[in-house]
Amino acid sequence: MDRKSWIIVTLCVILAGVNLYYVQENQKLAQAEAARKKQEEAAKKAVAAPAAATPAAAPATGAAPAAPAPVETPEETHSLKVGTVTYELTSKGGGIARAALAGTDRVLLNKNGLEPVGALRREAAGMDSIAYKLTAKSDKSATFEGTTSEGIVVTKTYTLTEGAEGDEHLVDLKITLKNTGTAQHRSEEYYLYAGAATALKHDDGRYDGFFWNNAGDAAYELSKYFGKGFFSEAPTEYRHSYNALRYGGVMTRFYTHILSRMAEKDAPAKFWSSRRKLAQPIDAANIGKADIEDFAYDAAMSLPVVDLAPGASVTEHYQIYLGPKEYDRLSRIGHQRSYAMFYGYFKIVSIALSKVMRWMHDISGSWGLAVILLTIFVRLCLWPIHAKSTMTMKRMGLLGPLMKELQEKYKDNPQQQQLETMKLYKDYGVNPLGGCLPLFLQFPIFIGLYSVLEVAAELRGQSFWWVQDLAAADTQGHFLGISINPLPLIMGLTMVAQMKLTPQPATVDKTQQRIFMLMPLFFLWISYDFAAALALYWSTQNIFSIFQTRIMKLYMPEPKLEKVAHKPAAAAATAQNPFFNTGAPAKDKKKGPKPPRLGG
Incomplete structure (x- = not known):
């Protein structure tokens, strides 16, 4: 074959290899999506199984009566109000269902959340199925308690923050897991739900996204992350493990949810995020338009590895920030939360001007x-x-x-x-x-x-x-x-x-x-x-x-067109190096008769 034929064959082989690679990657994504859907269906069946297994009412004969159907725990709610913020807490998920911001904000955060902020999941994309009870409440705190099917008692206490690093948009969360069973309990799959963020209007959707902080290195992805690539399908979620995950969350143009782990030592953890299409457009003017799509962005952050002996317990301390993206406020409450502003390449200039x-x-x-x-x-x-x-x-x-x-x-x-x-x-x-x-x-x-x-x-x-x-x-x-x-x-x-x-x-x-x-x-x-x-x-x-x-x-005087006087260059000393000889004949230092040359 000639040179042109070899070039064509080589390009064909390269393109075939690229196509094979992306086919395999798409198959992996499809398998992962199928596995996720299977897990969700299994979780739904597990929740529905107890109700389905309830025996029917006993006939009027002398047969033993069936056990009564389990009564669903009624929802208990409590509100914590501080400054211009009102936190609406619920026992359905044991967390902050909504955060209503008054004043000039007039925003309801986590409005499109699947469950409350602080809900405890056994799978990042799952749901908190624990039946919580509101065991204590006051003007500044609320405590929820529930027990998992594995005998793990979960206690969550939400408290308003005070002091130099306190803020009306910041809430403390202490979560305790106690093993009441008789066997060792170990798991890496406990996740706290960070809530869902949605743009205030359709045109601001490009600012939506999620972020995380690993050992002081904060990074983020915007809504375009879930877009379709040239050679790949659009990703359905983001999952990653980090060796020192300090916080994670979701954000819009002006507001953010930040879930921070408060501990003296960092620990490995996982971060997950995904997006959902909303049933109705954000703007009322876009209702009925098929080409307009608006989304909610969810996120969850895992607890460190839970390893409990029978009777043992562990307590983790977190803080939840639900409020505006203000550098001054985030910088004051500390713990690197101001890194979540993401000003760009000229961050130093932006901070100074802010x-x-x-x-x-x-x-x-x-x-x-x-x-x-x-x-x-x-x-x-x-x-x-x-x-x-x-x-x-x-x-x-x-x-x-x-x-x-x-x-x-x-x-x-x-x-x-x-x-x-x-x-x-x-x-x-x-x-x-x-x-x-x-x-x-x-x-x-x-x-x-x-x-x-x-x-x-x-x-x-x-x-x-x-x-x-x-x-x-x-x-x-x-x-x-x-x-x-x-x-x-x-x-x-x-x-x-x-x-x-x-x-x-x-x-x-x-x-x-x-x-x-x-x-x-x-x-x-x-x-x-x-x-x-x-x-x-x-x-x-x-x-x-x-x-x-x-x-x-x-x-200011107008400039004049004048030539600049350049200083004459100093006379260069005679070069001693023959490579820099100017070509002029060397002059004798001493004048006078030269000695006779020997040898004729």
Whole structure:
């Protein structure tokens, strides 16, 4: 065969191998899904078996009467209220059925949960089938107790937290397992349910996901994790074992559930998460639309290995956080929970700006003013960089005529044209990167601030001027089916004005100028439905930049086109190394007659 045939055969073999690999992987996923469904069916049959095994009522003859059917334990509920949070506890699963957040939040967490937060499962995807009783309750705590079919007495005590690391969104959970049987009991399959998280509206579904912290290394997966790949089916769940699992949970754009193990020493544990399609869409406007799908994200975290001798017991301490994703709050309650903010690559910048924004709010008393003051603060810090960039671009603008002369003179010799251009920059002391480099220095700050404002739960429900919610678009009405958002429109207009006042480099041609003029329209299109806080930040930045350009024009002298005097290079000493000889004849150090040469 020729070379082309060998290449085709090799590619076919490689593709066949790739196809075989993914077929095997899909078979494994299908087998795992079948096994999971079989376990769920077995669990349902086990629950239904006692009721089915109850004998029918005895006939009116002299036969012995049948045993009465077991009476289902009535549900017992209790509420714990602290600050703006009300925890609704139930004996059905022995945990927190709902957490109602009042104030500006107005959110019901675990609304779509399969069972209460804190439910004890014998399989991650199973259900807590223990019949609990509410054995003690007060204004600050509640205790549930139940017994498994294996004779393990489970006691759960939920207590409101207090003190420096306490918070209205944080609840203590102490769970005790006691072996009342006569045999050793050992299991690695005890899971605490962390609840279910659901976006507040359909468009926020991309922020939903789950996360975990293994020995201080926090990581997460968003909703796209459950999407279908190019060569694989969509995963149905996430399962993994960790050597030091400190916490795990689920999150949405603004709220999160964090289940943390509180112990002096880390221990191995497992984490599980999955998602379920909701029966009804989140937004009422989407009801009846078949192409709209909304999901709930569940998670569970296993207990360390339980190994109990007859009569022995073990107690584990956990804390449950059900509340907003606020860096200041999560940082204050400690135990690395602030790692669950997941700001991205510029996390340090985001954290610093988040603290500054909260400080600005403490000064002004308004989150809208805090965003404006934060923007001005950032622009003031960047003023020297912006001024240097502007002066460099103005000097490059003065080089325009000389640049055009070089382009005409060396239009047939691009290499020489490039050399002459660099020489021109050097003669006049202009750094071609001086106008662009400051923009790259501002990039981390912009991304960091964007990450803060995009998921800042502090801004949710906060009004400012005509804006009703800084965390949502400032829609004031509709025209021909298009929403009218004033802040993005202001942002677009101020961006056009800013570009008109910004000097353009000499190398920018008419085509590039047209592209630059289309940039405001492009940014307006992609950011039209952004949160009002982001549009407010961007508009404030543009207005401040216009003001800054005006101040610089009034009070800073215009640059002049002058050549830079370069210092002459010092005369190099005569090289002693023959490899660096300049080629000039060596001079004798001493003048005079040379000695005669011997040998004729």
